[in-house]
Amino acid sequence: MVELNKENFEAEVLQSKGITFVDFWSEKCEPCMALMPEVLKFVEKNAGRAKFCKLDTANNKRLAISQRVMGLPTLVFYKDGEKVFTFDPAAIDAGGIAAVQAKLDELV
Amino acid sequence: MSDIYDILIVGAGPGGMAAGIYGSRARLKTAIIDKGKPGGQASTTTEMENYPGFFRETTGPGVMGEFEAHAAQFGTVFLKGNVKDVSLEGEVKTVTTANGDTYRARTVILAPGAEPRVLGVPGEGKLRGKGVSYCATCDADFFEELDIVVVGSGDAAIEEALYLTKFVESVTVIVIHDEGVLDCNKRSAEKAFAHPKFRWVWNSVLEEIQGDEMVEGAVVKNIRTGEKQTLEVNGVFIFIGSQPKTEFLKGKIDLDQWGYIPTSERMETNVPGVYAVGDVRVKYLRQVVTAAADGAIAAVAAEKYLEGHVEGRLTREDIEKLTIGS
Numbered sequence: 001m002v003e004l005n006k007e008n009f010e011a012e013v014l015q016s017k018g019i020t021f022v023d024f025w026s027e028k029c030e031p032c033m034a035l036m037p038e039v040l041k042f043v044e045k046n047a048g049r050a051k052f053c054k055l056d057t058a059n060n061k062r063l064a065i066s067q068r069v070m071g072l073p074t075l076v077f078y079k080d081g082e083k084v085f086t087f088d089p090a091a092i093d094a095g096g097i098a099a100v101q102a103k104l105d106e107l108v
Numbered sequence: 109m110s111d112i113y114d115i116l117i118v119g120a121g122p123g124g125m126a127a128g129i130y131g132s133r134a135r136l137k138t139a140i141i142d143k144g145k146p147g148g149q150a151s152t153t154t155e156m157e158n159y160p161g162f163f164r165e166t167t168g169p170g171v172m173g174e175f176e177a178h179a180a181q182f183g184t185v186f187l188k189g190n191v192k193d194v195s196l197e198g199e200v201k202t203v204t205t206a207n208g209d210t211y212r213a214r215t216v217i218l219a220p221g222a223e224p225r226v227l228g229v230p231g232e233g234k235l236r237g238k239g240v241s242y243c244a245t246c247d248a249d250f251f252e253e254l255d256i257v258v259v260g261s262g263d264a265a266i267e268e269a270l271y272l273t274k275f276v277e278s279v280t281v282i283v284i285h286d287e288g289v290l291d292c293n294k295r296s297a298e299k300a301f302a303h304p305k306f307r308w309v310w311n312s313v314l315e316e317i318q319g320d321e322m323v324e325g326a327v328v329k330n331i332r333t334g335e336k337q338t339l340e341v342n343g344v345f346i347f348i349g350s351q352p353k354t355e356f357l358k359g360k361i362d363l364d365q366w367g368y369i370p371t372s373e374r375m376e377t378n379v380p381g382v383y384a385v386g387d388v389r390v391k392y393l394r395q396v397v398t399a400a401a402d403g404a405i406a407a408v409a410a411e412k413y414l415e416g417h418v419e420g421r422l423t424r425e426d427i428e429k430l431t432i433g434s
Binding site for chain 1: 145233
């Protein structure tokens with residue numbers, strides 16, 4: 001997964017063509033840490049179908065807020081640099097990674 | 109499908125892990141299944157100073173890590189899965205995950221816990237993850253030098269508000285009670301009253317959360333006067349108690365009108381060989397220490413139940429031969 005930060009976010013996400021997936025997480029967020037193994041499995045399974053990135057919000061708080069993310073964990077799909085779908089903490093809790101897989105299948 | 113566990117525990121919070129410790133230490137084949145990292149709700153709170161023996165700079169995740177290591181050391185197996193269905197009748201019970209994995213066991217200890225209760229006011233759902241939060245440790249970073257409100261006055265509300273003061277500019281606590289009356293423990297109340305970052309709005313409830321893409325304001329109503337005011341804040345943290353995670357148990361065991369599981373003093377549910385522990389139970393005090401006690405009792409009750417079944421009834425080998433071709 002591409003590690004995002006304020007230097008590369010523009011190029012890797014906003015200027016990127018096709019589908020980009022971003023996992024907003026932080027080490028202090030236990031639900032994020034619990035979700036991480038499933039996200040990694042999801043990324044492995046779908047390799048090549050989209051660009052997969054993660055953003056550690058602990059060091060990139062302003063960047064996360066600029067993307068309207070103020071709660072963790074949050075998973076966002078971008079298409080051609082535009083935000084097209086956001087899984088907020090409640091949506092992740094309710095649908096799990098299966099819902100994220102379904103959304104990716106719908107988008108690609 | 110292969111093994112039949114003696115005890116299968118659903119949920120790896122403190123209740124489930126204490127049951128794991130007692131079960132595996134009794135040399136029973138014991139497993140715990142959970143969708144996430146072991147620890148349950150306790151691992152989302154940093155301030156934890158009331159679990160006996162742990163008081164030197166301990167945190168929720170810290171104590172839960174010790175529980176996990178303790179259970180694993182005695183041989184408890186940790187399984188990963190989001191339990192969606194259970195079949196609890198009969199000698200062999202089954203537990204099925206969202207991925208379709210099925211596990212079998214002779215006794216089941218239900219420890220699914222509870223989750224934060226939502227308030228149900230306008231704006232709350234739409235702005236979740238955009239300033240509305242139920243997890244201070246998850247989201248505190250985003251609110252550095254911002255103004256926030258906390259709704260609630262129980263232990264969780266005041267303790268999490270105290271944690272949030274390390275980040276935010278100010279915390280305004282919205283309390284339904286008269287001035288000076290909080291539901292939390294006295295020690296936390298004293299700390300909060302003495303803290304310069306705290307503001308208080310008494311006799312009031314949160315009516316609406318405003319904002320389009322982010323939280324911009326909180327509409328608060330005084331329940332005595334009916335007067336409304338809008339607080340300019342960027343964060344709303346809601347700690348108004350919990351609701352049991354028992355959706356998957358409806359129709360399978362008895363639940364009370366709020367969805368909690370009634371049990372006997374031995375943690376027995378209405379189904380033989382099925383127990384419930386921790387926050388999911390009908391009980392007086394929901395804490396790590398009481399969850400752990402529940403777990404110990406349930407594991408011992410399960411052990412006695414299994415002994416009853418071994419003597420004069422079906423042995424594990426008999427069950428292996430009799431059940432579901434696997």
